[in-house]
Structure formats: structure tokens, C-alpha cells
Amino acid sequence: ISIPMNESALIAYNIELNSLANVRDYLVPFITNLLITTSNSTILQSTSLAQLTQATNQLTRNTLMLVSNKCYELSAALYAMFEKISYEDAQSASNQLFQCASNILN
16 A cells, blocks of 8 residues: 555654653653652752643643643742742742743643
8 A cells, every 4th residue: 555655754743743742641740749849859840841841742631730730839839938049049940830831831
């Protein structure tokens, strides 16, 4: 059976897209289960989530829900510690949380 070039390219693209979505589905639960202990952990986790949610077409509903809940937890933790941490740390974490939220909403 002969498959037109455009169709075979689309099939290959969908396979790659599903593969990358599976990788994100695998990684996100590890990050969302991490404890929030310090401003550095908040920055690290929010940065990781912002990076993982950049490619919005590779996110499943389950991944979006997990990331959304974790971003909320990180925001609440940041709010609780913002008077005890440096301005730069608060700014860095909040910028990453805004980016993560923006990625989720796209």
C-alpha cells in the first residue's frame, strides 16, 4: 500500500508527539510529589514545571491537572515565606509560577 508523503509525515509527527507527551506524563508526578521546603525548592520546582509545560500540545489532561495543583501549592508556599526570603528569590519563583500558569492556560 502506498501512503502519500504528507500522510506519512503526519503519522510520524503524531508518533513523536505522543512519545513526548508520555515522557511528560512520566516526569510530572515525580515533580508534583516533591516536598516544598525552602525558597530554593520552590524555585527549582516552579522552573521545572514551567519548562515541562512549554510545549502545550504535549500535555494530557491529567498532566495539566497535576501541574495546576502543584503550581497552586507552590504559590501558597511562596506567599507563606515571602517575608523571610530575599526579593530576588521571591521574584524568581513568582516569575516561573506565572510562566507555568500561562503555559497551562494556553
